[in-house]
Amino acid sequence: MASPPTAGSGVARLHTLIAELRLPVVAAPMTRISGPELVAAACAAGIIGSMPAHNASTTAELDSMLTGLLSGLGDAGRLLMPNLVVHRANSRIDADLECFADHQVSAVITSVGAPDSVVRSLHRAGIAVLADVASVAHAERAVRAGVDGLVLLTAGAGGQTGAANPFAFVREVRLRFDGVIALAGGIGDGRSILAAQVAGADLAYLGTRFLATDKSRADERYRQAVLEAGLDDVRLTSRISGIPSSILQSWLDQHEPDPAITTAGFDFGSLTDAGPFAWSAGHAVSAIRQTDSVADVVAALDAEYRSAVDDTLARWRPTPTPHTTSGKE
Ligand SMILES: Cc1cc2nc3c(=O)[nH]c(=O)nc-3n(C[C@H](O)[C@H](O)[C@H](O)COP(=O)(O)O)c2cc1C
Known part of the structure; x- marks a missing residue:
């Protein structure tokens, strides 16, 4: 039996894994877009x-997806990090947590809510936890809950996002957190990945850049x-899901958002039903010129x-x- 995880070992394991990557990049989770084929x-x-x-x-379907993915990926399976919406509206949290533990995934990325309720059970299963956050207050709360990593959502990120400036956000979080930091928002090319590292992040977190790939849904x-689309064609609105x-x-030109949505709150069902859904994309759209393979x-x-x-x-x-003004010294 594997030895029980020690305090802080999640951070160390994540750093080991990051050091083995071809590039310090996460192909970020996207509702209805990223399936097993994109992850693989x-x-x-x-x-x-x-x-x-x-x-x-x-x-049950998640279970069979993870079985297929992990057996197909072999060693590279440790690079698989599923995402879990931890909002109370998600009635599957406990069952999905058990499924992650059964498959011994290396880490889980939480979103839409505070990770407090899931950190302990994931750590008990030896699984590291990264939580996505859009403010310093939320980052502090996630750190208090014991997460191993944070995903900082900044202005222009695709999906549900924040409004913080990436430089200021990383700087302020780094002052109080020495775990893993992934930076999300507008990163669409290699130069921006380097910039994220220079700013103090360990990982660049890219969703939009993979939207038009061959494996996108x-x-x-x-x-x-x-x-x-270009940057100016991306709008920030709360009128789709109740969250910016x-x-x-x-x-938006073709659909009239429901004016009631702003007060409706988060609707988990809208993520899973098969109905039409809003086209989300972030500022990184400007980096995409054609449909390419993920590779x-x-x-x-x-x-x-x-x-x-x-x-x-x-x-x-x-x-x-040192500058010398004359030859008199
Ligand atoms: C279409 C779309 C769907 C998304 N769905 C999710 C999701 O289900 N869970 C999640 O944590 N983040 C989701 N995101 C956010 C991404 O995981 C990531 O934070 C974001 O794409 C990073 O910014 P970028 O798009 O500028 O690269 C979604 C993003 C997009 C574009």
């Missing part, structure tokens, strides 16, 4: 892959809208990252020698 392609390409548990319509119209979200203007996107990010490192080093200015 991401992990096979050497980055972390995530999908929301609710993209499986039942825990977005239909043709949604995919085309993503390809055509990044939605494409082209979708090609990761290869492009890798090449951009490496050339950004070289370019940055070439522009690095070593400390100048």
Whole structure:
């Protein structure tokens, strides 16, 4: 039997895993977009892959998805980190937690709510916990709950997002947290991945960049809208889910959001039913020019990252020698 996890071991395990990645990148979970095929392609390409548990319509379906994924991925299976919505409206939390424990996934990413109620049981199962947060107050609460990592949602991130500036958010969280930090929001190229690291993050968290890949579940119209959009075509609105979200203007042009939604609160059912849903995308849409395979996107990010490192080093200015005004000294 594996030895019981020790305090802080989740952070150490995450750092070990990050050091083995081809790139410090998470293919972030996306409702209705990321299924096992996108996760498998991401992990096979050497980055972390995530999908929301609710993209499986039942825990039994989740169980069979994880069985298939983990047996197909072999060693790369440790790069799989499912996402769990921890809002009280999710009635599947306990069953999904048990499923994660059965499959011994390396980590779970929580969202839409405070992770307090799930950290203990995940740690008991030897599973690390990352929680997504959109404010310093929420980050502090998650740290008090004992999470191993934080996903900082910043302005322009796809899905439900925050409004914080990424530099300021990482700086302030780093002052009080030495666990793993993933930065989310607008990261669509290798240069931005390097910038996230320079700012103090361990991982770049990319959703939008994978929206138009071959393994995305977005239909043709949604995919085309993503390809055509630029930063100015992304709107921040609470009128879809009750939580501020990044939605494409082209979708808002065709649909009248329900004015009651702002006060309706979060509706977990809307994530899992098969009905129409709003086209979400973040500011990183401007980085997408065509439908590519996940492997090609990761290869492009890798090449951009490496050339950004070289370019940055070439522009690095070593400390100048002390200035002397005359030859009199
Ligand atoms: C279409 C879409 C659906 C999303 N669904 C989820 C979700 O179910 N759970 C979650 O934690 N985050 C979700 N997100 C947010 C992403 O996981 C991630 O935080 C975000 O995409 C990162 O910012 P970026 O889009 O600028 O890369 C979603 C994002 C998009 C674009």
